[in-house]
Amino acid sequence: MLARVANNLYWMGRYIERAEHTARFLKVNYFSSLDAPNKLSQSRQFVLQSIYQMVGETMFINDTLEEETVLFNVGLNSEKTYSILNSVKNARENANSSRDLISTEFYESINKFYHHVMNYPSDVLVKSGLYDFTSTITEHTAILRGKIRGTLLHDEIYALIMLGINIERATQIIRIIKTKFDDAHKAIGGYANPVKNSYEWTTLLKCAESYDMMRRLYKKSPTQLSTLEFLILNPSCPRSVMNSLNQIYTNICTIDNAKIFDKDSPAFLIGKMRAEYEFKTIEEIQINVQNFIEKTSQLLFSIGFKLENEYFYV
Amino acid sequence: MKYDYTIKYRSENHYETPVFEAYWQFLVTPENNSTQKLITEKFTTSVNARIEESVNGLGFTTSRIHCKKPFKDIVFEAEFKLTKREVNPFDFTLPLDNSLDYELLSSLPFRVEFEAYLKNTALTILPKISEDLFKFEQSKSVFENCIALNTFIHNFITFKTGVTNTNTTLPTILENKEGVCQDYTHLMCAVARVNQVPARYVSGYLHQGDGFLGDMQMHAWTELYIPEIGWVGFDSTNNLVANHNHIKVAHGKDYNDCPPLKGIVYSSGNNFTKYTVEVNHQQ
Amino acid sequence: MIKNTANPIFSSYEKKDALYDEIFDENDEVRDVYKKLFELYSGLSSNDFGTLNEKAKATFFNQGITFQVYSDAKAQEKIFPFDLFPRIIDATEWETIEKGVLQRSKALNLFLHDVYHDKKIIKEGIVPLDLISSSSNYLQSMMGIDPPGGIYNHISGTDLIKHSDGHYYVLEDNIRCPSGVSYVMCNRNALKKALFGVFNHYDIHTVTDYAENLLEILESVKPNGVDIPTVVVITPGIYNSAYYEHSYLAKTIGIELVEGRDLFVENDFVYMKTISGPKRVDVIYRRIDDTFLDPLEFRSDSAIGVPGLFAAYKKGNVTIVNAPGTGVADDKAIYTYMPDIIKYYLDEEPILKNVHTYHCSREDDLKYVLENIDKLVIKPVDEAGGYGISIGNKLTKEEIKQVQEVIKKEPRKYIAQPIMSLSVHATFIEDENSFEQRHVDLRTFTLLGNQKDFVLKGGLTRVALKKGNLIVNSSQGGGSKDTWILKNK
Structure with a gap:
């Protein structure tokens, strides 16, 4: 397969996944704050800042954020690289340049998705459409995933898209954890005590659509320990970092089975990271959570970097 | 030798x-x-x-x-x-009847065969008013006319570096009458073609031992197709018929081809x- | 108004007698081939049609079967409007068309070989020297090159019209990168989805065999010494107006769709960059113009080409389809010599008629053209896509003066033809919610390969949607119809 097209497929996967995570984060944070148990979690500024932090917008401590501006920027502002609109636009553009390889049905879905977002009125989004907008984003991405799974040959094309999806998923989950971890500490005022019980853990799980799954497994209110264990280490949770790593490994093996034992290859790096996380315990992570989060996102970044150099820029 | x-x-x-x-x-x-x-x-x-x-x-x-x-x-x-x-550019006998050569030059099969070197390019198109700059004398042989044209171009342009570049077109050269080898060559090509003689731009090296004009760069001259003789090189910059000092690299319609x-x-x-x-x- | 108004969707069908109507004959009776279809459509109300029309449009839009329009400052994404009333061509009529377009393609191929070798036809004075020496599409670099199988114009698109005399005339031969074939297949699909019932009553030729035939043709012209060639399609990229077609062809043929930056040349061989390293490319179906193919040989500012490609081609290590330099033969000025070209190379009479053409480069013709602009269509010799065309009887006095000035400036650049009256076909007009007459033409697709040729049994019927408009190009507000070629009974 052409290196450029492989790159497009990979990034299409990443952008589809990014659109979904951004939408869910926006939705859950905004709506759960409405009836949050403590004052800070309820505070509008607190929520808006959390949203900006997640998407990576630069902020100054004393900035007062306008709700409508934040919602517009994150949802539909074509000038913000992190906006959902741009993720969808990029996903479709990547699909365009590889459309001879993807199924007509899948292309049709991504095209519909694109037109839906492009035509969504921004005044509706910021005034009354937030729930509708974000829900349809997650619905559309679910349809896309279904079409990817069901209408494409499970060969290297499929593996490249899934590789993008899973790397992006792990990256986004880590970003969400980081944002909510910071929020939880802010909510109790400082990093000194480990935050055992916080409303933010519930929000975090909901952002990853994993709250129900987690309650079912632990049958207790989420704590920092149980939440992180579930979202990072539990391979059965479809959105956990571990689950993503397992999939990334499978995908990279489909694309390139020969290079797994080459120390400099992305496949080797992925295998190594996966092996390490498989036997990691939450207690080890607990020693320095912040450090662990940083390290994980750095590892994911370097995997992405290596992938691009190895396969896409030949 | x-x-x-x-x-x-x-x-x-x-x-x-x-x-x-x-x-x-x-x-x-x-x-x-x-x-x-x-x-x-x-x-x-x-x-x-x-x-x-x-x-x-x-x-x-x-x-x-x-x-x-x-x-x-x-x-x-x-x-x-x-x-x-060693090249002796005069190693042939002049034709007895010049008119046959001019007939050949204007015949359709000949003009088709040498179409590429008879048509004007952006760099070799003479402005309408200058089309009669140099007219061949039908009483003389094609070769004699070409020699005369070579001298004419040599005298028409004064060698001067830095006043033209490889995009300079003929109107500028005709106006300022200054330039370097490629300008001499473009003008030479243009005038020869107006007179129905196929002309090609030649890019090459000039051995400057004998005090010829040129600079420390590549040289350019013209090759004209003369009936019964073939392609002959004319270096109008130096008012010479190309000889053993001219080392050819390539030819084309104008500078842009080489x-x-x-x-x-x-x-x-x-x-x-x-x-x-x-x-x-x-x- | 036509007599047969029992059908509500035809109630406002205004039939002009001066025009050749594809559906109704001179007595306003439905022509035989259309009888069944007309009967079937009679069962539908105009609202039914409106709904079907909307659905068909949505399908095209959702599938991204769109093109970009350049004329505005901002490029816009538009669908190529599709009409639900198919055009039907019966078997005998088609036989003539098929033979005729194949004859033209073969003659043009021999012409191209000649102008890049001995130029006999010009030396003998049959085609004027000026037509090649002043053509920007004539590539000196192609002199003496022998493409595999001796084929230059592997893919030709011939544009035909039916005049009011009931005869087909060729309007032009497109042999650079003719486009539109993807619409032929998409139109068929769309019509099947919308009105599958009508297909049961007609025995028509499929159009899906185009892809497999194209692949065979492309493989047949592989370079010497290659067993199983790697074939690719090269596109300028996703912002090109015909990108949909490029990707559609790559997909249906099952070959790689590449951009210039995906290819590189080493030791005069062409390779593509894949995730498992360089892979040799043998045949390139190019959808980019000659001068953009190779910045080292042609335009150095081309960012969509492949440096060194032409040298690889010249060496015979890769085949470029259509060959570079074919444009010299689809110059509109060459068109006018087509009857002579066919006679010269094939020793045959032209099967299809040519429209009489006045060359503004000839003094007599120029004089006639300048005096009769109101009766003529003026066309620039080397513009594609319907740009720069003036239709004499639609111009104001002021505009005629302007056109005269433009022609006088560069007569060589223009030709003129009598205003042909394109036949009309019933076409669903959204704003009226009913059928009206609209002008149509027909683009056919012919393939030439090594010991093999193929004419697509079907074509692109293009419709001028603006009332009275004669220009059918998509960039100028044209639409299209599915085109049915009936099988022999």
């Missing part, structure tokens, strides 16, 4: 910002023909890239570099050794180019 030459071509490019990928195609290798024979060729470059030989659309040998590693400076050097045969370097560079910012040519003659 034979002459042995060593030719060194060197080009240096400096780029303000790094170049990530680049292609250079040099058209500097002397051709093999009845008067010259290439013995050896050697290419070197400062960047880590292979040098490939290829043949361009008009059939001349090119050397190509494809560089994929970022760099800011590049040097390319070529060294050729060749022998050149620039010594074509580069495709993926970079932004300015670049500075310098190139030099050295032609040495061993006794």
Whole structure:
């Protein structure tokens, strides 16, 4: 397969996944704050800042954020690289340049998705459409995933898209954890005590659509320990970092089975990271959570970097 | 008699910002023909890239570099050794009846055969008012007319560097009457073609030992097709019929068919180019 | 108004007698081939049609079967409007068309070989020298090159019209990168989805065999010494107006769709960059113009080409389809010599008619043209896509003066033809919610390969949607119809 097209497929996967995570984060944070148990979690500024932090917008401590501006920027502002609109636009553009390889049905879905977002009125989004907008984003991405799974040959094309999806998923989950971890500490005022019980853990799980799954497994209110264990280490949770790593490994093996034992290859790096996380315990992570989060996102970044150099820029 | 030459071509490019990928195609290798024979060729470059030989659309040998590693400076050097045969440009008998030659020049099959070198290009189109700049005298042979034209062009333009470039068109040259070898050649081509004589632009090296005009760069002259004789080189810059001092690389309709370097560079910012040519003659 | 108004969707069908109507004959009776279809459509109301029409449009839009329009400052994404009333061509009529377009393609191929070798036809004075020496599409670099199988114009698109005399005339031969074939297949699909019932009553030729035939043709012209060639399609990229077609062809043929930056040349061989390293490319179906193919040989500012490609081609290490330099033969000025070209190379009479053409480069013709602009269509010799065309009887006095000035400036650049009256076909007009007459033409697709040729049994019927408009190009507000070629009974 052409290196450029492989790159497009990979990034299409990443952008589809990014659109979904951004939408869910926006939705859950905004709506759960409405009836949050403590004052800070309820505070509008607190929520808006959390949203900006997640998407990576630069902020100054004393900035007062306008709700409508934040919602517009994150949802539909074509000038913000992190906006959902741009993720969808990029996903479709990547699909365009590889459309001879993807199924007509899948292309049709991504095209519909694109037109839906492009035509969504921004005044509706910021005034009354937030729930509708974000829900349809997650619905559309679910349809896309279904079409990817069901209408494409499970060969290297499929593996490249899934590789993008899973790397992006792990990256986004880590970003969400980081944002909510910071929020939880802010909510109790400082990093000194480990935050055992916080409303933010519930929000975090909901952002990853994993709250129900987690309650079912632990049958207790989420704590920092149980939440992180579930979202990072539990391979059965479809959105956990571990689950993503397992999939990334499978995908990279489909694309390139020969290079797994080459120390400099992305496949080797992925295998190594996966092996390490498989036997990691939450207690080890607990020693320095912040450090662990940083390290994980750095590892994911370097995997992405290596992938691009190895396969896409030949 | 034979002459042995060593030719060194060197080009240096400096780029303000790094170049990530680049292609250079040099058209500097002397051709093999009845008067010259290439013995050896050697290419070197400062960047880590292979040098490939290829043949361009008009059939001349090119050397190509494809560089994929970022760099800011590049040097390319070529060294050729060749022998050149003594050329006697007057080694033929003049036709008895000139009119047959002029008839041939205006005949359709002839004009079709030499179509490429009879049509005007952007660099060789004479403004309407100058179409009668030099008219062939039908009483003289084509060759005699060409000699006269060569002298005419030589006297018409004053050799001066730095006033024209490779994009300069004839109206400017006709107005200022100054320029360098490619300007002489473009004007010569244009006038010859108006007089129905096929003309081609030749790019090559000039051995400057005898105080000829030119500079430390590549030289240009004109080849005209003369019935019953064939292509004959005319160096109007020096008012000469091309001889053993003229080492041909390539020909074309005008300069654009035979620039010594074509580069495709993926970079932004300015670049500075310098190139030099050295032609040495061993006794 | 036509007599047969029992059908509500035809109630406002205004039939002009001066025009050749594809559906109704001179007595306003439905022509035989359309009888069944007309009967079937009679069962539908105009609202039914409106709904079907909307659905068909949505399908095209959702599938991204769109093109970009350049004329505005901002490029817009538009669908190529599709009409639900198919055009039907019966078997005998088609036989003539098929033979005729194949004859033209073969003659043009021999012409191209000649102008890049001995130029006999010009030396003998049959085609003027000026037509090649002043053509910007004539590539000196192609002199003496022998493409595999001797084929230059592997893919030709011939534009035909039916005049009011009931005969087909060729309007032009497109042999650079003719486009539109993807619409032929998409139109068929769309019509099947919308009105599958009508297909049961007609025995028509499939159009899906185009892809497999194209692949066979492309493989047949592989370079010497290659067993199983790697074939690719090269596109300028996703912002090109015909990108949909490029990707559609790559997909249906099952070959790689590449951009210039995906290819590179080493030692005069062409390779593509894949995730498992360089892979040699043998045949390139190019959808980029000649001068953009290779920045080292042609335009050095081309960012969509492949440096060194032409040298590889010249060496015979890769085949370019259509060959570079074919444009010289689809110059509109060459068109006018087509009857002579066919006779010269094939020793045959032209099967299809040519429209009489006045060359503004000839003094007599120029004089006639300048005096009769109101009766003529003026066309620039080398513009594609319907740009720069003036239709004499639609111009104001002021505009005629302007056109005269433009022609006088560069007579060589223009030709003129009598205003042909394109036949009309019933077409569903959204704003009226009913059928009206609209002008149509027909683009056919012919393939030439090594010991093989193929004419697509079907074509692109283009419709001028603006009332009275004669220009059918998509960039100028044209639409299209599915085109049915009936099988022999």
